[in-house]
Amino acid sequence: MTEFESHSDIDDELLSAYLDDELSSEERARVAARIASDPAAKSLLDELRAASSKVQGLPREIVGHDLSESVLRRHARRLPAVVPYQLTRRAGPSRCRACQSAGPGAVGPGLPWRRPPD
Amino acid sequence: LSDDASLIAATLAGDTAAFGRLVGLYQDRLYKSQLRVLGSAEDARDVAQDAFVQAFVKLDTFRGSSAFYTWLYRIAFNLAMSHARRSHKTVSIDRAKAGCGSEPVDGQPTPEADLLRAERVEMVQAALAKLSDEYRQILVLREIEGCRYDAIAEILDLPVGTVRSRLFRARLQLRDQLAPQMPEERREEKIADTR
Numbered sequence: 001m002t003e004f005e006s007h008s009d010i011d012d013e014l015l016s017a018y019l020d021d022e023l024s025s026e027e028r029a030r031v032a033a034r035i036a037s038d039p040a041a042k043s044l045l046d047e048l049r050a051a052s053s054k055v056q057g058l059p060r061e062i063v064g065h066d067l068s069e070s071v072l073r074r075h076a077r078r079l080p081a082v083v084p085y086q087l088t089r090r091a092g093p094s095r096c097r098a099c100q101s102a103g104p105g106a107v108g109p110g111l112p113w114r115r116p117p118d
Numbered sequence: 119l120s121d122d123a124s125l126i127a128a129t130l131a132g133d134t135a136a137f138g139r140l141v142g143l144y145q146d147r148l149y150k151s152q153l154r155v156l157g158s159a160e161d162a163r164d165v166a167q168d169a170f171v172q173a174f175v176k177l178d179t180f181r182g183s184s185a186f187y188t189w190l191y192r193i194a195f196n197l198a199m200s201h202a203r204r205s206h207k208t209v210s211i212d213r214a215k216a217g218c219g220s221e222p223v224d225g226q227p228t229p230e231a232d233l234l235r236a237e238r239v240e241m242v243q244a245a246l247a248k249l250s251d252e253y254r255q256i257l258v259l260r261e262i263e264g265c266r267y268d269a270i271a272e273i274l275d276l277p278v279g280t281v282r283s284r285l286f287r288a289r290l291q292l293r294d295q296l297a298p299q300m301p302e303e304r305r306e307e308k309i310a311d312t313r
Contacts, residue, residue, distance in 0.1 A: 009283070016286035020260065022267045048286075050300065051293040054242045055261035061153050062146045063163060068138035071170040075134075078175060 015045045019052060122186040130178055137177070141170050144187055147263075148194055154258045155198050157247045165201060169194035184272060191263070192273050195255065202251045238299070245295035253288035260285055 011034070017023050018031045034041045122143075128136035145166060152162035172193050173180075180189055246254050259265045259273060270285075271278045 009286075013283050013286040016289055017267075017282050020267070020285075022282065047293050048289045051289050051296055052261055054296060055154070055246065055257055055292070058154065058239060058242060058262070060146075061150050061159075063149045063166070066142065067145045067163075067167055067170065068141035071141050071167055071174065072134055072138055074167070074171045075137075075174045078171075 012041075012044060015041060016048055018045070019049055123182065126177060126180065126182075126186065129174070137174050140186070144190060145170070147187070148190065151191070151258050151262050152194060152198055154243070154246060154262055155251075155254055156201065157243060161201060165194055165197045168197050172197070184269075188269060188273060191259075195273060198255075199251060241299050242296065245292055245299075248295050249288060249291055252284065253291055256281065256285050257288050257292065 014023060014027055014031050015035075018028065018035075023031065035045060122140065125136045125140050125143075129140070148166045148169065149162050152165045153159060156162050156165065169190060173190050176193075180186065246257065249257070256270060256274065259270045265273070267278050267281045267285075270276075270281045274281070276284070
């Protein structure tokens with residue numbers, strides 16, 4: 001969809017931004033005056049607010065378990081492919097010292113480990 | 119070590135456990151948003167996990183010009199968009215709840231209230247799923263993440279004016295998708311008011 005904006009669209013956009021308190025003081029005053037005098041604008045504002053609150057009211061789902069272990073494990077598995085090459089060819093020894101600290105023990109069996117230069 | 123900057127510095131100095139703490143700090147927040155973007159618990163977990171791994175790999179490129187979470191979210195956003203392009207599958211919120219925890223929004227204790235709430239959640243999730251990816255992303259950033267327009271502009275790489283217009287259009291479409299649900303709720307509210 002293109003985001004072509006008519007004059008009326010822009011005015012209505014201000015209603016949405018009014019909900020989010022993202023207007024300048026001038027714009028805010030303009031919207032407040034419009035809401036006070038235009039029932040259609042007030043109705044649209046209420047509808048936008050209702051739609052917005054529906055999403056805000058969704059339950060706060062949680063992962064249910066700690067992702068850190070699997071993230072660190074997966075990162076460690078990337079060591080042979082990523083760290084020695086990038087350390088020697090691109091960024092020098094300061095790049096990702098965490099990878100170095102994970103050490104060869106974190107690398108999968110049979111994969112070559114090459115200690116990056118200090 | 120308690121703030122992001124300290125944990126990032128410790129990670130870059132070789133303390134992998136420090137990055138684990140960053141994961142612990144932000145995993146639920148990132149997962150919650152990705153669940154609403156992707157509509158699937160499994161996909162949301164995968165994207166969140168991939169985002170953390172990428173963030174760890176690229177951590178030395180993080181310059182601190184934005185908050186760590188903003189930077190992380192941008193990585194997750196790109197992964198989610200790639201995922202969405204590959205597969206547009208969505209699942210109901212009931213299926214999404216399998217295998218993950220959930221905190222209730224309010225304290226209504228009865229089974230009837232729980233059922234009603236679950237139905238409403240499913241309807242909102244279904245309405246979100248019908249929106250385009252770009253509308254769903256911007257709604258999640260504003261309504262769930264609570265981002266200001268300038269932060270949304272940074273994450274989505276858009277001018278603030280486009281954020282404003284896109285968010286307005288996304289809300290209009292969401293309102294239209296939710297329209298069948300709204301009159302029923304207003305009727306229930308009126309009944310509750312007369313009791």
